[in-house]
Amino acid sequence: MVTEHAMDTEGARIIDGKSIAAAVRGEVAQRVAELVARGIQPGLDVVLVGDDPASQVYVRNKDRAATRAGFRVRTHRLSAVTSQAELEALVDRLNADDEVDGILVQLPLPRGLDSDAVVRRLDPAKDVDGLHPFNVARLWMDRPGLVPCTPAGCIEMLDRSGIEIAGKRAVVLGRSLLVGKPIAALLLARNATVTICHSRTPDPAAVCREAQILVAAVGRPELVRGDWIAPGATVLDVGINRVETADGAGRLVGDVHFEEAHARAGWVTPVPGGVGPMTIAMLLSNTATAAANRRGRTSA
Numbered sequence: 001m002v003t004e005h006a007m008d009t010e011g012a013r014i015i016d017g018k019s020i021a022a023a024v025r026g027e028v029a030q031r032v033a034e035l036v037a038r039g040i041q042p043g044l045d046v047v048l049v050g051d052d053p054a055s056q057v058y059v060r061n062k063d064r065a066a067t068r069a070g071f072r073v074r075t076h077r078l079s080a081v082t083s084q085a086e087l088e089a090l091v092d093r094l095n096a097d098d099e100v101d102g103i104l105v106q107l108p109l110p111r112g113l114d115s116d117a118v119v120r121r122l123d124p125a126k127d128v129d130g131l132h133p134f135n136v137a138r139l140w141m142d143r144p145g146l147v148p149c150t151p152a153g154c155i156e157m158l159d160r161s162g163i164e165i166a167g168k169r170a171v172v173l174g175r176s177l178l179v180g181k182p183i184a185a186l187l188l189a190r191n192a193t194v195t196i197c198h199s200r201t202p203d204p205a206a207v208c209r210e211a212q213i214l215v216a217a218v219g220r221p222e223l224v225r226g227d228w229i230a231p232g233a234t235v236l237d238v239g240i241n242r243v244e245t246a247d248g249a250g251r252l253v254g255d256v257h258f259e260e261a262h263a264r265a266g267w268v269t270p271v272p273g274g275v276g277p278m279t280i281a282m283l284l285s286n287t288a289t290a291a292a293n294r295r296g297r298t299s300a
């Protein structure tokens with residue numbers, strides 16, 4: 001199936017997540033400045049439990065990006081042996097604190113903690129990850145609300161690259177609450193015809209080959225090969241997998257074999273530097289939206 005983004009001999013066009021994320025961050029900084037000019041200091045509280053190295057990096061980057069955009073940021077670092085009751089008590093305190101506009105609990109939580117219960121405990125108005133059942137329901141009802149950051153970033157990348165969504169056949173590989181299901185809902189809301197593939201789909205390659213927009217979010221390094229991709233398709237790679245290399249340094253790869261996708265697709269996101277940076281940019285955008293909603297919107 002050939003989309004209107006015909007390939008040329010140079011291969012697919014790259015969707016540069018780093019530069020799109022920088023543009024979004026700049027726009028959010030402007031929205032924050034407008035709130036501050038109205039006497040409102042928007043605040044983000046980030047909760048990190050345990051010592052997972054990747055989570056520590058993501059939380060540090062969120063703190064830095066939010067601070068640079070002008071938010072008041074507090075990061076709460078809790079030990080890996082924090083109890084469910086202690087974690088929920090912190091969420092209750094942040095829910096009750098009027099200076100807190102956004103609460104983000106970094107996932108995954110250490111084993112033994114119930115992340116669903118923690119997410120359900122959040123005030124939906126401060127749930128800048130868009131994971132509370134209230135926000136999930138609003139998403140599926142096509143009502144405005146806080147939308148999970150990575151899926152929101154995928155849509156932003158398509159829009160800012162001028163890639164039409166309406167009327168396209170979209171295939172989402174993966175059905176997680178954080179990415180697969182919400183990106184499917186967002187594509188559907190934009191009038192794509194959406195199929196979700198998962199571990200029990202009999203021939204995922206054949207389904208993916210039907211896609212004009214293919215989103216890979218399964219956490220399986222380079223699962224999607226060139227022959228899974230329709231010539232000219234748009235490929236969004238949400239996977240971030242660290243794989244070993246002969247020199248021991250390791251490298252990051254996505255769920256898509258980049259070189260093969262590049263040779264076949266019309267548009268493709270790289271890893272790193274594709275969807276990943278959009279996650280933090282959209283967190284900032286959600287936090288500005290939450291602040292404006294909570295504190296009385298005029299423009300931000």
Ligand SMILES: Nc1nc2c(c(=O)[nH]1)N[C@@H](CN(C=O)c1ccc(C(=O)N[C@@H](CCC(=O)O)C(=O)O)cc1)CN2
Nearest residue numbers: 058105106107108129149150272273274276277279280
């Ligand atoms: N509460 C949440 N937890 C998690 C989320 C989330 O949206 N909310 N998403 C992921 C991790 N994540 C943010 O938390 C995240 C992942 C990747 C990136 C990113 O910029 N990746 C870079 C590469 C980074 C590297 O070198 O490792 C890229 O792809 O270019 C940012 C944020 C799970 N948890």
